[in-house]
Amino acid sequence: MSIKRKAPVGILGFPITPFTINNKVDEQMLEKNIQFLLAEGLEAIFAACAAGEYPSLSKEEYKSIVEVAVSVTGGKVPVYTGVGGNIQTSLELAQISADKGADGYLILPPYLVSGEQAGLADYFKTIAESTNLNAIVYQRDNVYLSISTLAALAKVPQVVGVKDGLGNMELNTLLTQTFKERFSWINGMPLAEVTMPAYVPLGFESYSSAISNYIPHISRKFYNGVLSGDQETVNEIYQYVILPINKIRSQCKGYAVSLIKAGMEIIGIPAGQTVRRPILPVEKEHYAEMETILKNAMDRFPKETSIQSI
Template identity: 60%
Template sequence: MSEMRKAPTGILGFPVAPYTSSGAIDESALHRNITYLLDEGLEAIFIACGSGEFQALSVSEYELMLDIAKDATGNRVPLYTGVGGNLATALEQAKLSEKKGVDGYLILPPYLIEGEQKGLHDYIRMLLETTDLNAIVYQRDNAILSPDTLQSLLRYEQLVGLKDGVGNMEANLILTQYVGDRIGWLNGMPMAEVTMPAYIPLGFHSYSSAISNYIPHISRRFYDALLAGRTNEVNAIYKDVILPINEIRKQRKGYAVSLIKAGMEIVGLPINSSVRPPIVPVEKEHYNQLETILEKAHELYPPVNPITK
């Protein structure tokens, strides 16, 4: 792939959709969320995706989030948007993304329908043919591609990556062997740090880090230790931080989003922990557990640039 046609690598930032007390998008909080991720060295920003409550945004809110992200990133790193759901909406979002001058988009699953492979192929094909932007397919839920389907889409140079949110390692092995380095491979599992050691040998060089929204220095330390083979350090971070947070995340559906906001609020970022239905906020018991974990994490792994509350 050329440099222009290349998926981002490294730790990828997925900002949230922060809300004001009246329920509107909190523009200053979102800008701070993004600049914080960039200041901490994350390699790309993906706006209005899963962590950004993609499914709950109006058209005007979606556009507002893109404008804020475009301003905050200032072309310092690749900027991708989320597109998906019903085909008409996805096509509108892709066109708007191109109009805003972003680098690419993440193709989220189609809405509700369980499509055959031909249907998934045509859904992705129509998006790829709509703009010249880079595109990454997010494989999860009702959008799981066979090797033949993925191979048939590779004639579009816009397709630069596949993000896996399924976790079927046999299928991932087959896909990566089948396709090789024609596209980039991204780990998109919930709490991707948990599974990253299994993905790296298959050629996955990127992952979306939920915890980077509030403890990015630990995300970086973990990933650097993993790549360098510092097994003792990796295991310590697992035991002290990653696995305890993951246990909380698994307690309720939707915590993959709401737990991020709770963590951001706890560390002192200008955001409240409100979310939009059907996602539920973090329960007080779990909030307190996360607070205890983060206090310990900051004692054991102090950040170079601590947040001033």
Template identity: 60%
Template sequence: MMNERKVPTGILGFPVAPMDDQGRLDAKAFEQNVRFLVEEGLSSIFVCCGSGEFHALSLADYEQMVEVAVSVTKGKVPVYSGVGGNISYALELARLSEKLGADGYLILPPYLIEPEQEGLVRYISNIVESTDLNAIIYQRDNCVLGLKALQKLIEYPQVVGFKDGLGNMELNVELTQSIGQRLAWLNGMPMAEVTMPAYYSIGFTSYSSAISNYIPHISRLFYEALLSGNNELLHELYTYVILPIANIRKQRKGYAVALIKAGMQIIGQPVGTAVRPPLIAVEQEHYMQLERILQIAFDKFPKPSST
């Protein structure tokens, strides 16, 4: 059974949740976002997660986004949804994702509670047991698993991956070296390109790329340079593109989502810059800084011709 499961590899795509003037989901813009990521070679599509403003989606928005993603990808790449928060809602979303044809889901942290390890195992187990879909555990915030807890959870064949957004490298080494290839290891740190060399060295071969929504050719260039050990190219990408964008991202809380929409707007993807509360849109000064960085990115690292 495990060999048949579509486990994410490489660069993972996380589309946004565009809004129209009335604050409603713009399904056409979302479809274009997903299509762009698939055409640009992203290995999998994760919808209704952090970049997709999971915190603010209605059930109708969620259902529409999963439906669109499954329709656009047509099985070319796996589609994962975000489930989490309130356990009852998480179970509803997991079953809905299975019904709509998703390949799996990313388990986001439980709502508010600071649980014991036993409680986290129960929370994740309940979700995993509710469907036969692939499940990826997201290590961050109030969902931090130790080795013993993770070893219990990998008894479920549905648990195929572990995404880290915590950054505790001592714990990551313990987990990867103890569990090995049983799981796919995904780097989910903020601006994951910044930390990817360190993560790659301990077995994390996949990462979520926010910038792939607007400069996917840079994501590919970075990943290829990392795999081939091209340190000179890595240095240039860090200097001119990755670290400057990361520095803007740090300026305001919530820019993780807003900066993606700003980048997409700059390159002509019609998603708008509005974000759902409590997030805030990118300020004009930071927007102009991102424009300048992207101009440098396209000048120094031009997108390869498709011909």
């Protein structure tokens, strides 16, 4: 079967992993979360990635999450998974993703040990070539991708996209100008809506949206405003939604995950009972601030159509 060598374009859904009070993966709740994202028109599902607390999952939990994502999505949109960190584990999870019917995976960087560019190229290349699935490489934290590294990866058909979580716009300009349409370019900055207007002129067509887990209609309204040049709408959503949420998110490490679950709970979307350590739940004062922000956001930017029942 021919595989389309193209990364998803648009707003990408990164569902959380809901856990029960006994710290087990709640598969039924995960199904509802993914159904919600599909009903809201997100262009892809990225399961068991950072928002899904990928580093904390056992291999069996990972399998079950991929199975749920592929089953619920039913081919409506592509399903990508998260692999990365330990290369041996990554190769196993890449194969699981292929066996379970995923369309591709996002390769997170290796952590703790920093490698030279040649080593990083081999790391991403080895994982990408281990299956026939599409692969998106992710630069963030201690890993940036040089022109020479991307030149090596450009020779690998499976590598279809580059996700940026560094925010180095000089580097992004060099990379996009050098490789242009060879890769799809994805904004993976924390709360990517904050920076998306700066990324679009460079050729970035997609971003991972944390707030789409609970207010996807506002993320869509914002993105449409960015693409159409509706600066009034962009500024209004910045002022009343994105920047206030980003201010809270910046208060504590781990809020990139736990604040998503708090937002979902406030809106009334099932989010599970806990997060896994070292991530901590949102503090009460920040939770109260989120409640105020989201109430005002929903009043100012009401949903124009009702979502599918979850």
